[in-house]
Amino acid sequence: MDERFVIVGGDAAGMSAASKAKRDEPGLDVTVFERGEWVSYAACGMPYYVKGEIEDLEDLVSVTPETFREERDIDLRTGHEVVEVDPDAETVTVERDGERFEQSYDHLLIGTGARAIEPPFDGIDLEGVFTIHDMDAADAIEDDVSDDLERAAIVGGGYVGVEMAEALAGRGLEVSMFEMLPTILAPFGETAAGVVENHLREQGVSLHLETAVEGFTGDGRVEAVELEDEESVPADVVIVGVGVAPNVSLAEDAGIEIGETGAIATDEYGRTNDENVYAAGDCAEERHVVTGEPAHVPLGLTANRAGRAIGQTVAGSPTETGDIAGTAIVKAFELGASRTGIVDEDEAREAGFDPVSVTIDAASRANYYPGASELTVTLVADRESERVLGASLVGQEGVKRIDTVATALHAELTVSELENLDLAYAPPFSPVWDPILTAAKVLNGQLE
Known part of the structure; x- marks a missing residue:
C-alpha cells in the first residue's frame, strides 16, 4: 500500500x-x-x-x-x-x-x-499558579508542592478540581475550592454533587460555591486568591481547573x-x-x-x-467511531461518583424530552454482608417513550454500575427493559435487586 x-x-x-x-x-x-x-x-x-x-x-x-x-x-x-x-x-x-x-x-x-482554559485572572502568571493538562504541568506541580507550603486553592469544581483537592490534601495542605456554579460536578446532577460536597467538607476541604475568583496576588509567588467584594483567601499554591x-x-x-x-x-x-x-x-x-x-x-x-x-x-476497513454517552467516573477521597447520558432535567427538556426521574438509596451489597454501604442512584427517563435518558451514582463503592445504564442508553432500552435485565447477584457484590434494577423499578412505577 x-x-x-x-x-x-x-x-x-x-x-x-x-x-x-x-x-x-x-x-x-x-x-x-x-x-x-x-x-x-x-x-x-x-x-x-x-x-x-x-x-x-x-x-x-x-x-x-x-x-x-x-x-x-x-x-x-x-x-x-x-x-x-x-x-x-x-x-x-x-x-x-x-x-x-x-x-x-x-x-x-x-x-x-x-x-486547559486560562481565564484572564490578574496574577495568573505568578509562581505557584498552575493548570494541569499535560505531563510537564503535573511534574511541575509535584515538584512545587513541598513541606514549606500550607494552603492550596482549587479554582473550579469539575473532575480536575475534585481530584486535585484530594491530591493536595493527601500532601498535607489545607484545601479551599472555589466554584462559580451552585454545585460542584454539575454534569453529575444536584443529588450526586450534594453528597460529594458534604464528603469534601468532612475531609476538611473548604468549599466556596457561587463564588467568582477575581485573580491572585503575591510578591513573585502567589499568596492569596482575590474574590469579589475585596475578600481575600490565603494560598501558597493554586490549581486552575475551569475546563478545557x-x-x-x-x-x-x-x-x-x-x-x-x-x-x-x-x-x-x-x-x-x-x-x-x-x-x-x-x-x-x-x-x-x-x-x-x-x-x-x-x-x-x-x-x-x-x-x-x-x-x-x-487501512481499508471503514469503521464508525461510535456514539458517546458522556459516561464518566470520579474519585473524591472515600467516595466515587459516576454519570452517563442526560442527568439534568432542564437539559433533557432542551433536547426535546419530557423527563421524569427518581432518586433512591440502596445497599451496595446484601445488607447483612460486611462492608455494605449506601449507594445513591438517580435515574432519568422520557415520559412519552419511557426510554432511559441517563443516570448518576454516588457512594463508597459500586459506582462502576453506571456502565449498565450506559449500555442501556446505547441499546435505547426503556425503563421496563432495564428493570428486567438479568444482573448478577451474590451477597458480597450486590443485593438480590441490584440498585440499578431498584431505581428502574421505582421509576417504572411513576411511568405506569
Whole structure:
C-alpha cells in the first residue's frame, strides 16, 4: 500500500490510529508529529502522581516512543509541531528547532487535543499558579508542592478540581475550592454533587460555591486568591481547573469545518468536510447517543476508540467511531461518583424530552454482608417513550454500575427493559435487586 498516513498529535487518538493502521496495513507509511516529548500517556493518572500514589511519572506512559518506532514501525517524531495544513496540496508544514519543512499525505488525522482554559485572572502568571493538562504541568506541580507550603486553592469544581483537592490534601495542605456554579460536578446532577460536597467538607476541604475568583496576588509567588467584594483567601499554591477548550486553530486555518460545539465537526467515521482529513480526540465532536446531536465530551475512551476506528478506516476497513454517552467516573477521597447520558432535567427538556426521574438509596451489597454501604442512584427517563435518558451514582463503592445504564442508553432500552435485565447477584457484590434494577423499578412505577 503505497500511501502515507500523517497524524498530528501523539496522544490517545493519534497513537491509537497509528498503531491500528499499521497493524492492519503494514505497507502503509505512518508518520506522527508530536510537538512535545510525551506520547501515549494516561492524563487521568496525573492527580495521583501529584498525590504520591504513582511513584514515577514514567509509569503513566502506556507505550514508549521507542516501542512505537522500533516494534511498530511508526515514524514518530517528537519535538515536531505542525503549524499549517494545506488540504489542496495535501501537505502539512512542520517546524522543528526553528526550521520548517513540508510533508505530503494521502490521509491526515488531526488529533491536536484540548488545552486547559486560562481565564484572564490578574496574577495568573505568578509562581505557584498552575493548570494541569499535560505531563510537564503535573511534574511541575509535584515538584512545587513541598513541606514549606500550607494552603492550596482549587479554582473550579469539575473532575480536575475534585481530584486535585484530594491530591493536595493527601500532601498535607489545607484545601479551599472555589466554584462559580451552585454545585460542584454539575454534569453529575444536584443529588450526586450534594453528597460529594458534604464528603469534601468532612475531609476538611473548604468549599466556596457561587463564588467568582477575581485573580491572585503575591510578591513573585502567589499568596492569596482575590474574590469579589475585596475578600481575600490565603494560598501558597493554586490549581486552575475551569475546563478545557479544543485546539482547533490548525484545522480552522485550513478551512476544516468547526462544529456548533466549538470542536471539529466530523461524520460517523471521524471524517471532516475534507474527505482525506479526519479528526479525533479532545479536539473533535462525536454524536451523542441520547440526542443524536453533535457533542464535545473530552474523555479518554472516546479518544482511543475514535482513533482506533480511524486507523482501521484508513487501512481499508471503514469503521464508525461510535456514539458517546458522556459516561464518566470520579474519585473524591472515600467516595466515587459516576454519570452517563442526560442527568439534568432542564437539559433533557432542551433536547426535546419530557423527563421524569427518581432518586433512591440502596445497599451496595446484601445488607447483612460486611462492608455494605449506601449507594445513591438517580435515574432519568422520557415520559412519552419511557426510554432511559441517563443516570448518576454516588457512594463508597459500586459506582462502576453506571456502565449498565450506559449500555442501556446505547441499546435505547426503556425503563421496563432495564428493570428486567438479568444482573448478577451474590451477597458480597450486590443485593438480590441490584440498585440499578431498584431505581428502574421505582421509576417504572411513576411511568405506569
